[in-house]
Amino acid sequence: MIGQDLVGQRIKAVRRQRGFSQAQLAHPELSDSYVSLIESGKRTPTPAVLELLAQKLDCSLTYLVNGVTAEQMDEIELGLSYAQLALENGEVAEARTRYAELLGDSGLAGLPQLRQDAEYGLALATHACGDLDGAITLLNELRQHASAAMAPERHVSVAVILTRCYRERGDLTQAVQVAEGILGGAVRPIWSEGLIELGTALLAAYAERGDLLRAYQFGAELHAAAELVGTPRATVLALWAEAIVAAETGRLDDALALAERALAIYSENGEPRGVAGLRVDYAQIRLMARPFEAAACRDMLTRVETELQESSIGATFKMKCAYHLTRAELLLGRPERAREHIQSVLNMVGEMPKDLQTEAHLLASEAMARLGRSEEASGELTSVAELLERAPSNRQTAHAWLTAARVLERIDEPARSVDAYQRALACVGL
Template identity: 80%
Template sequence: MLLLKRYFSRGNVTGQDLVGQRIKAVRRQRGLSQAQLAHPELSDSYVSLIESGKRTPTAAVLDLLAEKLECSLTYLINGVTAEQMQEIEHMLSYARLALENGEVAEARARYLELLGDSGLAGLPQRRQDAQYGLALATEACGDLDGAIALLSELRQGAAAEMAPERHVSVAVALTRCYRVQGDSTRAVQVAEQILGGAVRPVWTEGLIELGTALLAAYAERGDLLRAHHFGAELLAAAELVGTPRATVLALWAEAIIAVETGRSDDAVALADKALAIYAENGDPRNVATLRVDYAQIRLITRPSEAGICRDMLARVEAELQESSANATTKLKCAHHLARAELLLGRPESAREHIQSVLSMIEGMPRGLQAEVHLLASETMAELGRNEEASRELTQVAQQLDGAPTTRQTAHAWLTAAQVLERIDEPARSVDAYQRALACVGL
C-alpha cells in the first residue's frame, strides 16, 4: 500500500508512461493480447490507454494487472524486481554502516556503485538516500568542494520529491561544509534561508540540529554576540521539542559558544548537563563519542584538571576498543590523551599516544591531520627532539597550505609559530606568524 501511495503522490506523466511501458513489455513477454489481459475485469481499450500513458491506473487496477501478469507490483511501479530491490536495500545498508564505522573511502565507493545502478532510476527516494550518503562520505574524505557540489545538486534537482526532513538534513550538511571550508557567510545564508525569517518554523529535532550548525557558523565568522542570543533561543526551542536529542544538541552547541566567549564555568556546566542526559538516553557508542568531546572541552577550559580528563579518556579508549566506534572517534580519543599527558608534564607518555594517533591518520581530513602533527611537534619539542619537531611542523605546513582561512587555521599557524620559535627556527616562525595574521585578515 505504501508503494502505491508513493506512486500516486508523484503525479507526473513520465511515471505513468513508464508504468504503461512496463505493463506492455511484460504482457508481450507473456504472449498476451490487450484483450486477453483485460478480460474479464477490464476493457481492452482501457488497457490500451494505460499502456500508452494516457490513463493513470487506480491502485486496484495496478494490483490486478500485477497479479494477472504474474509480476511484482514493485516492478510495475519502479522498474525493479523484488530481488533487485532487496539487493539495493542491502547495498544501502552496507554503505551506511561503512560510513558510521568511519570506513569513509569504502562508503564512498559503495554509494558510487549504487548510483551507477540503473535500477535506482525508478526509485527516487532510494536515489536520494544514495546521493545524500555519497555527499556525507565525500565530506568525510575531506573533499569539501565535492561534497558541496553533491549537496547543492541534490537540493536543487530533487527539491520537488524531497521530504521536509531530508531538506533540513541536506541544509545541515551544506551549512557544515561551507563553515569548515571557511565560507561562513555562505554557511549562514544556507541555514538562515530556513531559520532566518521573522517567524520561525515549527521547531523539530532536525531544525534544532540546523540551528546548532548556524550557531557554529556565527561563531566561526566572529559574530559571538549573535551566537549567544541565538543559542538562548535554541535552548528554549529544544525544551519545546522535548526530546533528549534536541536538548543535548542545543546544550552542546551553547557549551561550544561558551568556550569561544571565555565562559569556562558555563561551558563545563552545559557540557555536564548534556552528557548526563545523553548517558541515560543515547546509544553507548555515541555516548563514548560525546565523552571524548567532553574531555576536550575540559582540557581547554580547565587544563588544571588534565588528570581527571586523562583517566576518563583512558576508560573511554578501553570501551572504544571493544566497540564498533569509527576510526575518527578512536583517533580523537588517543589525541586528547596525548594532550592530557603533555599538560601533566609527561611528554614520554604523550609521545606513546601520539605515535598511536600518527598510525591512524592516513585518509583522515587534512585539518585533523594538521592537528595531530602539531601536537606531535609540541611533544617532540618538550622532549628536546628538535629535529623531529621540525619534521612534524613541515607536515603541519603541508596540511595547512591551501586550508580554509578560518579561526581554527589561524590558531594552528600561531601554535606552529610558537613551537618553531622554541626550537630556534626564527625564519619559519616569522612566516607562520604572518600566515596566522593573514587568516584573520591582518
C-alpha cells in the first residue's frame, strides 16, 4: 500500500472517530469532494492541507503523515539510537535484540526510511553475532523489498556486508557475484568511498578463493581509483586491501610496507577508535612478517590495549588485541604471560563470529600445550573441532585443521592428529 493511501485512511479513521462528515471536515477551506479524493488515496494533499486537516481533527501532523504520534516518533528514534550505540560499542547481542524489538513494533509500518534503518541495523548486528545465514537472509530481503526506496549509498553498504557474509560462510562464488554485480558492469559507477570499500571486500574474496592474479590486477585498479576519490579513508582502504593480497601471496615485506603506509595516513586523519583498531590489524601483519620483532609488537599492543579499555570501541577489536598479545608472548617464549592474555580472549569470545571463536580456541590450545597442560589443550581442541565441523570447506578451515593437527601431535594424541590432517586435506580437495 502506497503512502498516500495510508494518509487518506488515517484521515478517514480520525474523522469518523470525531463524528465529522466529509463536508464538515472540508468546510470552509476545502470541498468535500477533495476530502473524499484524499481519503480514497486519489489525491496527495499538500503539506499546508495536511496541517489544516490535523488542526481540524485535533490530532498531530506526525500521526497523519506517519501513523504515529510525536511521542511515539521520539521513542522510535531513541530506540534506533540506542540500538546503533550498542552495535558500535560491540554489544552485538543487545543491538540485535533492540533492532528486532523495534521491527516488531507496528509503529514502523508507516515509516519506511526508519524501518529500513532498523532492518539494516538488524542485519549488521546479526552478522556481528556470527549468524551468517541469518544476516544473509535479512540482507537479501532488504535488497528485494526495499530496493526502490534505498539510497545508492545504502545499496552499496548492503552489498559490502553481503559480500563479506558470503565470503565468511565460504560461498566465494556468491561473494564475487554480489560485488561484481555493482563493480563489474559494462559501465562502472563513479568511484566513491563506499565503492572502494566494496572493492576491498571483492579483493578479499578473490584472494581467499585463490584467484591471486585477478586479485593483484584488481588491487592496482583499486589503488588508482582511491587516488581519484582522493580521500584519506579511500586511500587507507585500498592500501589495506593490497596488503591483504600481498600477505596471501607470501610477500610479507610488501604487505608490511603497505600496512605501515595505511596506518600512517589513518593516524593523521582517522578518529581515535579507528586508529587503535587499525594498529591491532597492523600488529597481526607485523608478527607474521617479522616474528623477531615480537617484543616491539607486544609493547605497541600493550599501549593499544590501554587505549581500547578506555574507549567504547567494539569488543571484537579488544578481543583481537588480546589475541595478538598472546601470539607475541608465545613468540617471546613466555607461555605463562600468554595464558593471561588468552584467558581475556576466551572471556570475550562467546558472542563473536565462529571464525574468531575458532582462532581463539586454537591459540588457547597452543598456549596450554606449551605450558604442558595437555588436558586443557585437548579440551580447547575439542571446541575447535566442534566449530570446524560446521565451517565451510575452504583454505581458512584447512589451515585451522592443520594447526590443530600440529598441536595434537605436541600433546601426544596421534589418532586425533591424523584425523585433523585428513580433514585439512579434504578441505582443499585432496
